[in-house]
Amino acid sequence: MRINKYLASCGVASRRACDKIIEEKRVTINGKIAMTGDDVTEADEIKVDGNTIALKKHEYYMLNKPKGYLSTVTDDRGRKTVMDILGPNVGRVYPVGRLDHDSEGLLILTTDGELAQHLTHPSNEVPKTYLVKIEGTLTEQDLNPIRSGVEVDGVMTKKCKAHIVETAKEYTKVHITIREGKNREIRKMFAVIGKEVVFLKRIKIGELTLRGLDRGEYRKLTPQEVAYLMEL
Numbered sequence: 462m463r464i465n466k467y468l469a470s471c472g473v474a475s476r477r478a479c480d481k482i483i484e485e486k487r488v489t490i491n492g493k494i495a496m497t498g499d500d501v502t503e504a505d506e507i508k509v510d511g512n513t514i515a516l517k518k519h520e521y522y523m524l525n526k527p528k529g530y531l532s533t534v535t536d537d538r539g540r541k542t543v544m545d546i547l548g549p550n551v552g553r554v555y556p557v558g559r560l561d562h563d564s565e566g567l568l569i570l571t572t573d574g575e576l577a578q579h580l581t582h583p584s585n586e587v588p589k590t591y592l593v594k595i596e597g598t599l600t601e602q603d604l605n606p607i608r609s610g611v612e613v614d615g616v617m618t619k620k621c622k623a624h625i626v627e628t629a630k631e632y633t634k635v636h637i638t639i640r641e642g643k644n645r646e647i648r649k650m651f652a653v654i655g656k657e658v659v660f661l662k663r664i665k666i667g668e669l670t671l672r673g674l675d676r677g678e679y680r681k682l683t684p685q686e687v688a689y690l691m692e693l
Contacts, residue, residue, distance in 0.1 A: 462501060463499070468507070483497050485511055487510050520571060523671070526560050528564065557581060566591070566671065587640065592626075594645060596632060596656070601656060603681070606654055618646065621637060653673055
């Protein structure tokens with residue numbers, strides 16, 4: 462792991478601020494002055510201003526969120542939250558981003574604020590893919606305004622990918638990949654073209670999927686999956 466990322470993960474400062482601390486020669490690795498770009502492991506002795514820095518042990522979970530749960534830790538109105546699904550052995554983790562009450566699918570929960578910030582900050586444009594079921598019929602041409610961007614709450618949405626995956630008389634299913642995550646954005650995007658979303662499920666973050674997880678199930682992320690999410 463790069464030294465600036467290691468320090469940020471330890472809670473020293475933001476990654477950019479850690480770069481400055483390193484440039485000021487305030488960081489040592491095994492007794493030697495650290496340089497920007499140095500790689501470290503947990504076996505190395507890292508010090509900042511002479512104080513030993515240890516990597517925090519964060520928790521990372523993936524949940525297949527069911528409909529009817531809020532993506533929050535608590536609710537002052539007593540409604541069910543995703544925390545009600547997790548077992549007693551899961552620590553004090555926090556949902557990353559939002560899936561509204563009526564939506565379901567892939568939700569990350571973690572104690573790692575840096576990862577949460579990375580996945581949700583608009584400037585990082587992390588791709589998230591959804592399965593959307595629309596009432597009635599829809600054509601590929603109907604999706605063009607959504608692909609190009611539509612006005613939602615006075616703001617144009619960014620370009621996105623969308624294509625039809627199943628059609629029937631009563632409904633149409635669409636896969637849509639967006640790189641922003643405003644409140645009920647996808648529902649509002651389809652409302653602009655006169656279509657009602659009757660089902661919405663997040664199926665991917667980047668290329669990370671829910672494979673093997675049934676609705677309401679959760680599991681720990683692997684170190685490889687965590688590293689992948691940090692690089693998105």
